[in-house]
Amino acid sequence: MVTIKDIAKALNLSPSTVSRALRGSYEINPQTKQLVLDYAAKMHYYPNPIALSLKGSKSKAIGVIVPEIAHSYFSQVINGIEEVAYKRGYHVVIFQSLESYEREVISIENMMARRVDGVLISISSYTIDFAHLQKLRDNQFPVVLFDRITDEIDTFKVVADNFAGAFAATEHLISTGRRRIAHITSLPWLSITQERLEGYKSALAKYDIAFDESLVKYCSFDAGEITMAIKSLLALTDSPDAFLSMADRLTLSCLTNLKEMGINIPTDISLVGFSNLTVAHLLDPPFSTVVQPAFETGQTAAQLLLDWIEKKDKNVDFNTKKLPMKLLIRKSSQL
Amino acid sequence: MVTIKDIAKALNLSPSTVSRALRGSYEINPQTKQLVLDYAAKMHYYPNPIALSLKGSKSKAIGVIVPEIAHSYFSQVINGIEEVAYKRGYHVVIFQSLESYEREVISIENMMARRVDGVLISISSYTIDFAHLQKLRDNQFPVVLFDRITDEIDTFKVVADNFAGAFAATEHLISTGRRRIAHITSLPWLSITQERLEGYKSALAKYDIAFDESLVKYCSFDAGEITMAIKSLLALTDSPDAFLSMADRLTLSCLTNLKEMGINIPTDISLVGFSNLTVAHLLDPPFSTVVQPAFETGQTAAQLLLDWIEKKDKNVDFNTKKLPMKLLIRKSSQL
């Protein structure tokens, strides 16, 4: 590994001159500059980013925390983040919280110890205390929230238009004549859960359909829970004629369960689910999905974060970006 | 951020004493040591990894290059890598080659500039020159290859037992009475392509079925190409009664195309595909898959790399780890 010192020695110059030539900063003798540049190129000189970090107290790395990497939605988000970061000379350090609050806190500490320049995070399902994030913000540290956000932290946020997505899906089901639409969703305290529920309610209201609490099921990550939820829905006297599931794992679980029970989709029950699976059209039946703008979410969040990091004045005007959802109607909800 | 100097000043000690107390190295006065430890804990001292890196010329970071992050197989591999790296105090810097040789080379340079301690790589489909990897090895730099490997680089490698996987899938199809088994595969120069083809051939041989070159189709990443390949296979006088596809994208493409053509699966044509999709059982029809040990591949590769990095003596005995595949028989190949 060639260093500035090596070059200086070889060219009989001082390290500072070489440094300046390399970054063209001060008015250097053009010849000296050319000499240095040529020699550096010949020797494959690369500045040592670690020394740079130590000097400038910025690491040119950003941290990302997602609940799980191997999940179509999040891997697509990471893809978007990586694309932007890569172009702007940052690298991406990934951690997964595995939906655990403790792991999320540890990951944050880890990242700070690693001196990342900023953090992108989609908060875990079991995070209800945000002190670890607030502490970062208190220290003026750049944090951008995406997907699963919270009101408790004042910062940039990037989300999908969950309200609109749920509204559109519900309206679509209503337009096919469905009136008893079950709403299978995630944990009640999550922002996405609440926004989606509002979209659902709002669509019902638009068509004068009474909201029925018993059609809403909140499911944790226990696989048995969703099976129970579905069974109890089907046992209702006025049982549902449609299922709207609000997360990938729920969507797949609904499909698996209903098929196992021998229920005909969409004749008996229509199905629409939030999902970023790329194979929805190949499922049996081809599955109607509300698709989240995963890649764009990653890009947008990364852009906001990097702009913020690189901004000189620390006066930032926070806002929340809402990206459009896409409703793809397929056979599982077509009557 | 508290530094060793801060602690030294506060405690009226020298930085070196604090440093030694912190890592318990030299025989320090137990009381001094306790004092330092307590104060450090109270002040939330974390060693600055950047300073450590600059000093020790190791970054505690490993680089990973995959063709694409948002791909079920690779995201599962990354998951395995991350798990091991995280536990051992390393962080993972991810790059994607997007199947481009140029991007792969640039990613390697980028990683070296970042001073990662080692590299894990699954080579891109269009990499046929390995000089960029050989150069690393020439400098004694730790590189572990996984999934898509090459004979040209002598190092640790982790692969799935592609031969066995293809053999088992072919044998299964034969056992259901199929004799004209089409082999839809990736680019011919890839290690995985060759191994899988050998497994296929070998199974045919075992049952005295002549190998027919015209049943083998190599497909690039052009989506139209696979459609063409399928059409030409179906146009054969003695057209295939089974399709064996050797990569996720091919598998899905086969399914989409055959369904569009109105071909009945498995009655007309049986289908088995290499795939790490977690929803294969929900496809129409439920899809028989050869599943790669993605997570284990990531774990194993990371373990080998970190052991190597941390090894004192540089005499390493390279070997190639072969992990078992799993054949999951579902309706698409059951007669």
Added chain:
DNA sequence: TTGTAAGCGTTATCAT
């Protein structure tokens, strides 16, 4: 047992 000083690679400041 503890302190001093040099060095990892780079750049900013202050000479010259």
Added chain:
DNA sequence: ATGATAACGCTTACAA
């Protein structure tokens, strides 16, 4: 236009 020096945070001979 160029050079010397100090500093970023930490470790480690070497000295005391």
